[in-house]
Amino acid sequence: MNSPRSPRRSPRPYQSYVYAYPHKTAYGTLSEDPGGRPALSELWAGERKDALSLYLHIPFCEVRCGFCNLFTRIGAPDELTTRYLDALDRQATAVRDALGDTEPVRFAAAAFGGGTPTFLTAGELDRLCDIAEKRMGADLRSVPLSVETSPSTATADRLAVLADRGTTRISIGVQSFVEAEARAAVRPQRRADVEAALGLIREARIPVLNIDLIYGIDGQTAASWRASLDAALQWRPEELYLYPLYVRPLTGLGRIGASAADADSAWDEQRLRLYRAGRDHLLAHGYEQVSMRMFRRADAPQAGGPDDYACQTDGMIGLGCGARSYTSRLHYSFDYAVEMREVRAIIDGYTATEDFSHAEVGRFTDDGEARRRHLLQSVLQAEGLRLSDYHERFGTWPAEDFREELSLFEHRGWLDPDGADSGLLRLSPEGLAHSDALGPDLFSPAVRAAMASYELK
Template identity: 45%
Template sequence: MNQVDHLRSWKDHLTSEPYRSYLYSYPHKTAYRTLETKLPLSELWSRELADTFFLYMHIPFCGARCGFCNLFTLPDKRADVHAEYVDALERQAAQWAPFIRSKPIARFAVGGGTPTLLVPEQLDRLFHIAQHVVGMDPSQASISVETSPETVTPDRLAIIKNRQVDRVSMGIQSFVESEAEAIYRPQKPQEVETALKLLKQQQFPILNLDLIYGLPDQTLQSWMYSLDRALSYEPEEVFIYPLYTREHTIVKPEQIRQSGEDRRLELYKAARERLLERGYTQYSMRRFAKAEAGSDKTLLSYGCHDEGMIGLGCGARSYTNTVHYSSRYSVGRSATASIIADYVAQNDYSYADYGVVLSKDDQQRRFILKSLLHTEGLALDGYAERFTASALADYPELNQLLDTELAAIENGTLRLTSEGLMYSDAIGDWFISPEIRELMESCVVS
């Protein structure tokens, strides 16, 4: 086989299953394991290179588990359970504060689960913890909160508005009731519309809406209907996600195959065209945003491939330049409940005992992927400055992206082309190291 035929064969293989997995962090969470020795957080964070930190709080509760969800979250609406959990999160924050107050917080996000499932008093406590325990300055940090239609209420919105939140993200997935039911999402279209009207009244600087394409029995027409309904509210950001089915998700692969198999590329292309027509800029395979969207705050900078992510709460991940760590991961209800119970009962949060220690190869691959899978691209001199080496010399397989026109180099930056962006997930999966892939494939999730 000559070089041209080899590249054509490689590209055909790469793009034949473009939705094998969703890689939004590297190494993937399924590569985490019990660490050989407990690592004191005081040492980990004293060696951190990032100039600013990203604070994330995870609230692992929701009203119901959606059919596509494999996140660390538990369907549990009990207010007393939530209060005990926030108590534990505050204890954890107090123990971590001495290690992480050395640098300012540039970004603060509250996710889950559904953070706004908490009663207003507990929701407000999260911001108190961030500001008064951890030391986050709300005037200099970008603050983001995730919500869901059924939890958007005037009292909760008043809290997050008062707490200077400048980005609210709401998962809608579909405006079509039958499609929502097919993914076990208990929402009515009118509930979604009411939530959107309340959100628009608050005039948050950034309203982000999430939609999913490739749902069972979804058509091009129904997909574009959902997208157009979302666009009618003029959100500053729109994220479009392909439907994934994984181990332990309620929706299974055969349900998608039975509904006509994979039209996701067609749906993606149609949505991309509509969003660009409406003045949105594409920043990744998933993210489209209005160029002028943003806060009036004077914000601190934080790069997409930087380390320094502080994850508070059970299920949250933390990233330093050499170690990524978290609590144990589960999807099943009983195992998740057990992990949360252990977290709430814990007294000492001052060490990391579950995660992955990044080799130099892991650090380099992470830097490349976190840059390449976004339109900003991989600045080759930035890689050389950090690792004193050439990315193309360290990873000559990147040339295959160039030779198949899935990427191009312009002004010293390696960027995916429009076609390359469409296959971002396949490219991310392809670039996983053999060692990390072995860990991922041997992971048993309960």
């Protein structure tokens, strides 16, 4: 295996949130490959289909937050949501046909993300569930179903549809309960509206509530961060995600010049302080740390929803123009953009598509990349990587395949020295705190080169 890129001095702690590997900016247009666009039926032939994950992507939001670099657009004029759901229906039909009927096709988990899925009306959400069930064959009432929402779209009628269709987990992006901080993040919202939405979610009796919060916002202090944490804890959420603020190119914060802070080591230190304060506060209030970002209430029911990194497991079907799909050989999707004009053009192209039988954009993976993915999606979890699982799958040990990287992490104090006694490769508390530096160190040179050559749009 290749050695990591970083020198022995500690890197900046906030480099990249590794929510998928390889990252979508490493994908390429598959029509340029020698074999051309691969047929989905060929890609899925021979793949296991007995425990698939299903993800439906809705690329619409009522506003675009200043930190957001996701694939989404503001609003949906001229019945765009209807045309989008029509295209989603066509895509689902094509994908289900490609999966075939020679062996059982079963979905073990489902999720609706975005964007904001609850941007759709209650009737449109019903149709979205019908696409998952009637076209794809997913039994939403018997598998974990996670849905993302926002304070302004978590209305009683939408939540009633989701509860009735079997939603087990709902995740709401609050980011901050302090109105001045929400404005600084270019996410204008009133505290009263946030609280009202949380009340409606609890009234809908969806088993697991997750609240997203962000630290590192301009003007945020230790006291205001504690105030947001305490406001969230009043609702006894089963899960809490604590995200460090990133300022990315082409986002609202990036355009107004906030990116200068991204090079400021003092901001790194501020975010680390707030992370540690938030972590310790939640641990003291009966939460367990699942990853750098995710905390679960110790007495909460297991909703079986997607933990960090779980969505990149082989056997993922993604529907919608911003969704990824994963087979053991290829990760594929559609084109990706952040700039609003480009996003609109991609969505318009998607809604006009009639033939969804081929993969358009993606990246083939080999055995080396599979090892990296397995290591990444395991070691970035607080419970760590079970060494015997890795050996059973690949016939080698992580210390053989990633000697230089693991030696570097050990030198930095990022590995738990007691993990090996339990047969685990596990991060220390400081290693978890530096997950966004450790993860990118495990990217292969080929993936790094592809990401560096990606032209932002």
